[in-house]
Amino acid sequence: MTIAIDFDGVIHAYSKGWHDGTIYDKPMPDALTALEELMQRDAVFIHTTRNPRQVARWIERKSWHDIDCTTHLPRTWYGRRKPFWNTRGLLLVTNLKLPAVAYLDDRAVRFHDWEQALTALGITPRLLDCGWCYEEWGEEVHPHPECPQGAATAEQGAPTDWQAIVRDRERELKTAQQQVQDGLAVIREWQRDGESNEYLTRVHKALNPPVSGTSAGAAL
Ligand SMILES: [Mg+2]
Secondary structure (H helix, E strand, O other): OOOEEEEOOOOOOOOOOOOOOOOOOOOOOHHHHHHHHHHHEEEEEEEEOOOOHHHHHHHHHHHOOOOOOOOOOOOOOOOEEEOOOOOOOOOOEEEOOOOOOOOOOOOOOOOHHHHHHHHHHHOOEEEOOOOOOOOOOOOOOOOOOOHHHHHHHHHHHHHOOOOHHHHHHHHHHHHHHHHHHHHHHHHHHHHHHHHOOOHHHHHHHHOOOOOEEEEEHOOO
């Protein structure tokens, strides 16, 4: 088996990105021991856009020459470079994309089909399991009016504070009662001032219905 390994971000920590083009950072934790381990089992090559010799020297230096590197693909008897790498125990560093059973890369997006790939790249929004709504900015939201999950979350999202509703209604009732009392007081004043008329008396009666046989209006 042949394994292809990316260099920047996988072997080289690459914390500042490309920066000035030098290999400025430390190896990723466990990178060199993992490389050695893999190289005992499989043919391994480093696949990089950098100058392969620069990378090969860096790996040899950092591994105290435990890892042997080459930048040369073997040639066929007629001088053409073999288009594959199948040597164990020697690390090839190349800028060619050679065949491999696996490519280890910090920027890889695994391809299954184009629909999945465009979704993974954020080109097509992902349809959520409800079948109605799409992912928005990486979050599952269910704004579709026919989405049952959206309705369920809306109910859950705003728990009803029944006590607050009762308190509000009680307050409104008290205010209304006070307004009626104020109105009655005004009517009484008008009546005292001799402004009483049939209409005011009727209003007063309507607002202050007779209690236990006596007319409140009559008490005035
Ligand atoms: Mg990389």
